[in-house]
Every structure is written in C-alpha cells, then in structure tokens.
Amino acid sequence: MHRDIQAGHAAAVDPFSAVADAVYRIDRSWHFTYVNAAAAQLLDRRAEDLVGRYAFDCFPEMAGTVIDHEYRAVLADGRAREFEYFSSPLGRWYEIRAFADPGGLTAFLRDVDAQHRTEQRRTAELAQLGAVLEALPPATVVLDGDGRIEMVNRAWTANGEELERSGDRPTRAGERYLDAMARYVDTEHHECIAAGLRGLAGTENQAGSTFTLDYPQQIGPIHAWYRLQAARVDASDRIIVTHTDITERVRDQEALAWQAGHDDLTGLPNRARLLQLIGEALRRGSGRAALLFLDLDGFKTVNDSLGHEVGDELLRQVGGRLAEQVRPGDAVGRLGGDQFLVLARDCETAEAAALAFRLQTSFARPFHVAGISVPLSASIGVAAAQPGIDRAHELLSDADTAAFAAKGAGRDRVHVFSPGLREAARWRLEVANRLRDGAVDEFVVHYQPLVRVDTGEIEGVEALLRWQHPERGLLTPDAFLSVAEETGQLIPITRWLLGETTRQAATWAEQGLALRMSVNISARHFSAETLVRDVRVALHDSGLDPENLVLELTETSVAEDPTRAEDQLAVLRGFGVRVAIDDFGTGWSSLAQLLALPIGTLKIDRSLLTAAARLAAGGTGAVLAAIVSLARTLGIRSVAEGVETAEHLQMVREAGCDLAQGYLLAHPMPASDVPRWASRVRAAGGDSCALALQTRSR
Numbered sequence: 001m002h003r004d005i006q007a008g009h010a011a012a013v014d015p016f017s018a019v020a021d022a023v024y025r026i027d028r029s030w031h032f033t034y035v036n037a038a039a040a041q042l043l044d045r046r047a048e049d050l051v052g053r054y055a056f057d058c059f060p061e062m063a064g065t066v067i068d069h070e071y072r073a074v075l076a077d078g079r080a081r082e083f084e085y086f087s088s089p090l091g092r093w094y095e096i097r098a099f100a101d102p103g104g105l106t107a108f109l110r111d112v113d114a115q116h117r118t119e120q121r122r123t124a125e126l127a128q129l130g131a132v133l134e135a136l137p138p139a140t141v142v143l144d145g146d147g148r149i150e151m152v153n154r155a156w157t158a159n160g161e162e163l164e165r166s167g168d169r170p171t172r173a174g175e176r177y178l179d180a181m182a183r184y185v186d187t188e189h190h191e192c193i194a195a196g197l198r199g200l201a202g203t204e205n206q207a208g209s210t211f212t213l214d215y216p217q218q219i220g221p222i223h224a225w226y227r228l229q230a231a232r233v234d235a236s237d238r239i240i241v242t243h244t245d246i247t248e249r250v251r252d253q254e255a256l257a258w259q260a261g262h263d264d265l266t267g268l269p270n271r272a273r274l275l276q277l278i279g280e281a282l283r284r285g286s287g288r289a290a291l292l293f294l295d296l297d298g299f300k301t302v303n304d305s306l307g308h309e310v311g312d313e314l315l316r317q318v319g320g321r322l323a324e325q326v327r328p329g330d331a332v333g334r335l336g337g338d339q340f341l342v343l344a345r346d347c348e349t350a351e352a353a354a355l356a357f358r359l360q361t362s363f364a365r366p367f368h369v370a371g372i373s374v375p376l377s378a379s380i381g382v383a384a385a386q387p388g389i390d391r392a393h394e395l396l397s398d399a400d401t402a403a404f405a406a407k408g409a410g411r412d413r414v415h416v417f418s419p420g421l422r423e424a425a426r427w428r429l430e431v432a433n434r435l436r437d438g439a440v441d442e443f444v445v446h447y448q449p450l451v452r453v454d455t456g457e458i459e460g461v462e463a464l465l466r467w468q469h470p471e472r473g474l475l476t477p478d479a480f481l482s483v484a485e486e487t488g489q490l491i492p493i494t495r496w497l498l499g500e501t502t503r504q505a506a507t508w509a510e511q512g513l514a515l516r517m518s519v520n521i522s523a524r525h526f527s528a529e530t531l532v533r534d535v536r537v538a539l540h541d542s543g544l545d546p547e548n549l550v551l552e553l554t555e556t557s558v559a560e561d562p563t564r565a566e567d568q569l570a571v572l573r574g575f576g577v578r579v580a581i582d583d584f585g586t587g588w589s590s591l592a593q594l595l596a597l598p599i600g601t602l603k604i605d606r607s608l609l610t611a612a613a614r615l616a617a618g619g620t621g622a623v624l625a626a627i628v629s630l631a632r633t634l635g636i637r638s639v640a641e642g643v644e645t646a647e648h649l650q651m652v653r654e655a656g657c658d659l660a661q662g663y664l665l666a667h668p669m670p671a672s673d674v675p676r677w678a679s680r681v682r683a684a685g686g687d688s689c690a691l692a693l694q695t696r697s698r
C-alpha cells in the first residue's frame with residue numbers, strides 16, 4: 001500500500017521536495033517509504049539506500065531512544081508528537097515532529113542545534129543570574145527587553161507575601177514591571193522610574209549603565225523608603241532592578257534633621273530653627289510678626305538649690321505652659337539655658353504685648369516638680385517687626401534687647417522694644433569693647449563722705465567709680481558697671497580700685513586726715529576666691545590700717561550662699577577688715593540671717609528712706625527705727641543712704657541711725673576735693689550736719 005502512495009504521489013510531484021525541512025515517512029512495520037533530499041542529506045545516506053528498508057537496520061542506534069518511544073506512541077494512538085532529539089553519532093540536536101498518516105507516520109526533522117545551544121546558554125545564564133539574585137538581600141527582579149518581569153528573587157517573593165497579607169496582589173513573573181510598581185508608588189515617583197528605565201533601555205546606553213532613585217512606599221499602614229537601582233545586564237537587553245529598604249537610614253536622617261532644629265531637653269525648636277521660622281514669617285504675606293523673648297527670673301538659683309534634674313523638668317514644663325498659650329501657627333522655642341522665644345505671626349506690638357501679659361499671668365500658678373511647688377516668673381521682651389527689619393536675627397536681637405531691659409527693671413516685667421533700647425544695646429557693646437581694650441586707664445574714683453548723725457563728724461568716705469570717657473564725659477557706674485560685670489572686667493577693675501583707694505586713704509592719714517575707706521565689692525568678686533588675696537595685697541602695698549577699710553557687699557551677694565559668705569567674711573574679719581551690707585532693704589533676705597553674719601555696718605537703702613519719709617507724713621518712721629535698733633542690739637552700726645533733705649536727716653536722727661550719707665551732706669567728689677571739704681567742716685566747728693543745714697537754709 002505504501003508503494004501505491006509513493007507511486008501515486010512521487011510519480012506526480014514530490015510534495016516535500018521543495019521543503020527545507022528533512023521529511024521522511026515510515027510505515028507501520030517501520031520501513032522507510034519516503035525520504036526527501038534534505039532528509040537524505042541530514043541522515044547522510046542516499047534516499048534509495050533507505051526507502052524500503054527496516055529503519056532499525058539502517059540506524060541500529062535508534063533503538064530505545066526517544067524516537068523509538070515517540071514514534072511508537074504516534075503509531076499507537078495516531079496523535080502527533082513533537083520532541084527534541086540529540087543524535088550522538090552526529091553530535092547535534094534535532095527537533096522532530098511526527099504526524100500519523102494512514103500508512104504509518106511522517107516525520108519532519110529540523111537541525112536545531114545552534115538554537116538549542118543558545119537556549120541552553122540562556123538557561124544556564126538565567127540559572128546563574130538566578131543564583132546571584134537569590135544571594136542579593138534586596139528584593140530584585142530581572143526584566144526582559146519588553147519590561148516584563150522575567151525573574152524575581154526570594155526577597156521579592158517574600159515582599160509579595162507580605163503584600164498578600166495586607167490584602168494586595170503580589171507581583172509575579174510575566175507581569176509588566178511598571179504596571180506592578182504603579183500599585184506601590186505615587187505617580188510622581190512612578191514617572192521617574194519609567195523615565196529611568198526608558199533611559200537604560202535606550203540604544204545609546206551601554207551595558208553597565210545604572211539608574212538610582214529613592215522612593216517612598218506605602219503598604220497598608222507601613223510607610224517605607226526604598227532605593228531602586230536598575231542596571232543593564234551585560235550586553236543583553238535585560239535590566240536588573242534591586243529595591244533596597246532604606247527606611248531606617250531615611251528615618252535616621254530625618255531624626256538628625258529634626259535634632260538639628262530642636263532642643264533636646266524640651267523638644268522645642270532651637271535657635272537655628274527659630275531663626276528659620278522667623279525668617280519665613282517675615283517673608284510671608286504681610287510680614288507682620290512679633291517676638292517675645294522670655295528670660296526666667298533667678299533660674300540659676302532654682303537650678304543650684306533644687307538640682308539640675310528638677311531644673312530640666314521645670315524647663316520642660318515652662319515650654320509646655322507657653323505652648324498652651326499661643327495660637328495655632330505661632331511657635332514656641334528654647335534658645336538655650338532659661339531663655340524661651342515665642343514667635344507670633346501676623347501680630348503687631350499691642351497684640352504681642354497683650355500676649356506677653358497673658359504669658360506672664362500663666363506663670364502665676366506655681367510649677368510642680370518632684371512634689372515641690374516652685375514659683376517662677378519671667379522677664380519678657382517684646383519686639384514687633386518694623387518696616388526696616390527684614391532679617392530674622394535683627395528681630396531676635398531687638399527682642400533680646402527688650403528682655404534685657406525688662407530684666408534690668410526687676411523681675412516679672414514686660415518690656416517692649418524701642419529704638420532707644422537698640423541705642424542702649426549698642427552702647428553696651430561699645431562699653432564691652434572699650435573695657436577689653438584697656439579703658440581701665442580712664443577710670444577715676446570719686447569719694448562721698450559718711451558722717452556721724454549725732455556729732456556731724458566725718459567718719460569716712462565711700463569710693464565710687466567713675467569713667468572719664470573721652471567723648472561722653474564723666475560716666476557714673478550705671479552706664480557701664482553691668483557690662484563690666486558681665487564681661488568679667490569688674491574683678492580686675494576692683495583689684496585696681498582696692499589698690500588706688502587704700503593708697504589714697506593711707507596718704508590722707510599721713511596728712512592727718514584719717515578716713516575710713518568704703519569700697520564696693522560685686523557679688524561675683526565676693527564668690528570668686530581672689531577677693532581675700534586682692535584685699536591682702538592692697539593692704540600690704542598701701543600700709544593702710546585694716547580697721548580703716550570697709551568692704552561693701554550687697555545683701556543679695558551675701559544671701560546667695562550664706563555658709564560660704566560666712567567663711568569668707570570670717571577670713572576678712574580676721575585681717576581686721578570691716579564689712580558693710582549695702583543696699584539693705586532692696587532684697588528679700590531675712591534680717592535675722594544677715595545680722596547673724598560677722599558684719600559691722602548695715603547700709604539702709606535710699607528707697608527705705610523715701611518710703612519712710614512718705615510714711616512719716618502719717619506720723620511714723622517706725623520701720624527704720626525698728627531696723628536700726630535691732631542692728632544696734634547686735635552691735636551693728638547703721639548708715640542711712642541718700643539723705644537729701646533736712647527732713648531726711650531729721651528722720652534718720654530720730655530713727656537712731658549712726659551714720660548718714662547723701663547729697664545733703666556732700667556729693668561724691670574727686671580725691672583732691674576731699675581734704676578741702678574736710679577743712680571747711682573743721683573750720684565750721686566740725687559738725688558737717690550743721691554745716692549742711694546752714695548752707696541749705698542760706
């Protein structure tokens with residue numbers, strides 16, 4: 001029958017002669033019935049040597065191979081088969097398709113060796129790539145030239161499972177990468193990724209080009225940051241994309257950025273951040289903004305006495321309380337130490353001052369820390385942006401200046417900035433500079449007599465510092481003393497002054513004018529260790545009798561640390577030096593505590609005298625008298641300061657004061673005037689009080 005077919009067809013036209021594929025047919029008994037030219041060539045036999053022969057005789061090696069199996073199957077069930085076959089004798093790969101036909105089967109053979117090897121290489125390559133991918137910790141995909149996901153690594157799969165758990169569909173191989181990414185990243189970043197990949201795929205790009213992008217990703221409630229890095233794989237058109245989780249790094253950076261702008265202790269914006277915020281407020285819209293500069297009163301004392309932990313907690317509470325008072329959009333920050341700043345946006349001076357008073361009132365309630373109730377107050381400076389001010393630090397400096405003025409006016413004050421204050425601030429700066437550059441040469445000392453109230457005899461003088469300023473003339477201490485104190489110049493100045501005054505007193509004593517010399521000592525100098533030595537050096541160098549030196553200390557400088565003060569005073573007292581408490585009545589120290597110290601004199605502040613003078617109109621100078629008598633029972637002499645009028649003198653006399661000092665008796669005067677003044681008193685009988693009253697009534 002096969003012969004019929006062959007005869008029937010072959011005689012007419014060989015249907016496969018023009019086919020490039022090798023084609024042959026075998027009948028059900030495995031005899032070749034047809035072999036086309038390509039097949040003959042491929043099998044390396046002549047067609048006529050094969051046709052009519054039993055296949056296994058021609059190719060014994062075929063037995064038991066895949067061909068054997070597949071052909072049998074085709075012949076058995078009549079269904080076509082397609083398979084690959086490696087011919088060992090030829091050493092090549094073939095693709096074989098076998099179709100059943102009525103006489104047996106027709107086989108098409110194609111040499112796929114080259115193709116097969118490429119495929120194999122590709123598979124090997126992918127396997128290799130896959131191994132590399134698996135070793136990569138970040139979620140990684142390999143894209144084919146069409147942007148489809150060809151391969152994913154375990155980390156990517158794990159991420160996918162995570163996604164699945166949060167209800168999302170995981171991405172699988174075969175899907176378009178950009179479609180998948182569209183589900184995780186926002187449009188803006190998606191566009192960046194698409195553009196980056198297009199750039200990589202572009203023909204002008206060589207293998208080895210890369211593209212990097214950091215993007216945020218929101219999966220369910222989890223907000224994460226990833227770094228995408230895409231690179232071409234060698235010469236192929238594949239792109240490998242890694243997705244590294246950089247959330248922690250970004251958080252760290254964010255935390256650093258946050259820290260850079262915030263105060264560790266309170267979590268409030270710090271100086272740098274505040275300046276930024278002020279700048280923004282000034283640039284925005286109307287440019288109206290006001291600053292409130294708060295400086296806590298006496299916070300150092302709180303810190304020293306209650307400990308830093310309590311101090312820190314107090315600062316946190318202060319920050320919290322301020323934040324409660326401001327409007328949304330305003331800012332509260334800490335400049336450091338006990339200084340806070342409130343930035344009020346769209347706010348003019350009047351409103352800002354109102355806010356300042358509100359803040360002040362909010363301090364009326366004491367703060368509670370560690371079971372202690374701590375009362376606090378603040379000095380508040382207010383500065384509103386002026387048309388000329390467009391820079392943040394200028395406004396801050398104005399608010400600072402105003403706060404400084406508030407502080408200077410006493411505690412718990414609000415002070416609004418004025419250009420005059422800026423002038424004052426400028427002056428302070430100039431003073432600081434000049435002091436540093438040796439203005440000590442320009443200092444002079446004036447002396448104001450202290451006289452006995454009962455006899456009018458001259459007791460001594462108080463040395464008062466003056467600055468002979470080359471342009472501004474003679475300046476009194478209030479123009480420069482606080483700057484000198486702040487810049488640390490006051491101690492060297494006082495050292496100089498101790499030398500100068502003791503020498504002066506010794507000179508006068510030699511001339512027969514024995515005067516007790518009073519020198520003012522600042523609190524800082526008193527708490528520094530050098531005071532005792534400075535005094536000893538001055539006494540030694542001048543030869544002045546220590547009994548004729550009086551150190552004037554303010555009650556606050558002594559009250560700050562009474563135990564220490566007591567030790568210092570004891571040492572000074574040991575030299576024979578006397579100590580006076582100055583400005584008594586301006587602090588809050590307990591009289592009993594003060595009088596327990598080894599002091600010789602109590603100088604009653606002018607303010608007490610004027611207050612007593614007002615009261616005296618109602619018939620009493622009782623307060624003054626009470627202080628004086630209490631001091632006297634303890635062997636302490638009292639001095640009335642600021643005796644300006646006959647009434648004052650009368651009053652201090654009635655109160656029993658021992659000594660008086662004031663313009664009524666004598667103004668501070670240069671050293672050269674002192675002997676002249678003393679001889680005038682002597683000439684008038686030695687009673688300076690009588691002389692003063694006489695001079696006045698004339």
Ligand code: C2E
Nearest residue numbers: 463464465476477520521522642643644661662663664668
């Ligand atoms: P203080 O120690 O209370 O000095 C008395 C001040 O009152 C002096 O002012 C004096 O001129 C002024 N004064 C005297 N009598 C009267 C009066 O009748 N009426 C009025 N209204 N004032 C009178 P000054 O010289 O301006 O000194 C001011 C303050 O500066 C002093 O107050 C003292 O605390 C400080 N000071 C002055 N010289 C020195 C110094 O050498 N060292 C230190 N550490 N402080 C000094």
Ligand code: CA
Nearest residue numbers: 462520552582
């Ligand atoms: Ca004094």
Ligand code: CA
Nearest residue numbers: 582583603641
């Ligand atoms: Ca005084």
